[in-house]
Amino acid sequence: MAEERATLEDRAQLERLVPVLVAPIQHHVFVCTGKSCSAVGSAEVKSEFEKELLERGMLFGKEKKGKNPKGSVVLTECASVGFCAIGAAVLVYPDGVWYAQVMPSDVAEIVETHLVEGRVVERLALMRIAKSPD
Amino acid sequence: MAEERATLEDRAQLERLVPVLVAPIQHHVFVCTGKSCSAVGSAEVKSEFEKELLERGMLFGKEKKGKNPKGSVVLTECASVGFCAIGAAVLVYPDGVWYAQVMPSDVAEIVETHLVEGRVVERLALMRIAKSPD
Numbered sequence: 001m002a003e004e005r006a007t008l009e010d011r012a013q014l015e016r017l018v019p020v021l022v023a024p025i026q027h028h029v030f031v032c033t034g035k036s037c038s039a040v041g042s043a044e045v046k047s048e049f050e051k052e053l054l055e056r057g058m059l060f061g062k063e064k065k066g067k068n069p070k071g072s073v074v075l076t077e078c079a080s081v082g083f084c085a086i087g088a089a090v091l092v093y094p095d096g097v098w099y100a101q102v103m104p105s106d107v108a109e110i111v112e113t114h115l116v117e118g119r120v121v122e123r124l125a126l127m128r129i130a131k132s133p134d
Numbered sequence: 135m136a137e138e139r140a141t142l143e144d145r146a147q148l149e150r151l152v153p154v155l156v157a158p159i160q161h162h163v164f165v166c167t168g169k170s171c172s173a174v175g176s177a178e179v180k181s182e183f184e185k186e187l188l189e190r191g192m193l194f195g196k197e198k199k200g201k202n203p204k205g206s207v208v209l210t211e212c213a214s215v216g217f218c219a220i221g222a223a224v225l226v227y228p229d230g231v232w233y234a235q236v237m238p239s240d241v242a243e244i245v246e247t248h249l250v251e252g253r254v255v256e257r258l259a260l261m262r263i264a265k266s267p268d
Binding site: 061 | 148151152153154155159160161162164194195208210211212213214215216217218219220225227228229230234260261263264
């Protein structure tokens, strides 16, 4: 067991193996690709986030994939979160904002208003999970 | 377009359709089921979270699935987050804590210490994304 976790002990090696550790991540965006969200176009929503974030140099990822190892946004697909009736669901953490019925045409506004300017897009935000106290 | 979003206008109907809106959610736990994390047993890690959270009545979900519609934890699979070299990755939001090399035997401690008591399990926590200012 101890041996399997050895990489965690060597910080320099770890940061080479896991570049996200040294990226200035500010937001983690999840796009639901569960059955219901997929049926209303969540793959297109995710592609639109990828396009918008790539254009702005904000998308964290490998340089050889055109992404930015110092990007501030991680974009990840996720399974169903319970917004099946009102997809596509997009969650922005750590802010804890759940957006509903997101269409590709909404993505630029979420990127600009929320991820760049730090203000929630109220017309699409249906739920908010407050951060627990430390 | 306006019509497609009509359900968002009727709050009572919306809460029937989307029970997570009225659940007292405190934590959203993501377990990575990307290729690398799956290869080191992330499916078992997710099952263990499901078991632990079910036993405590904390797992949000439908009653007919044995879950709790008033549960405080949403548990969701996600795609790769960049912890491929150090999986299984488990993320706890909105706290913004990314756990690495999580094994099924670690899950009870994460549930008890972090989700119940509110303290980060430091020996497994590799990254933390701070919440942006409101």
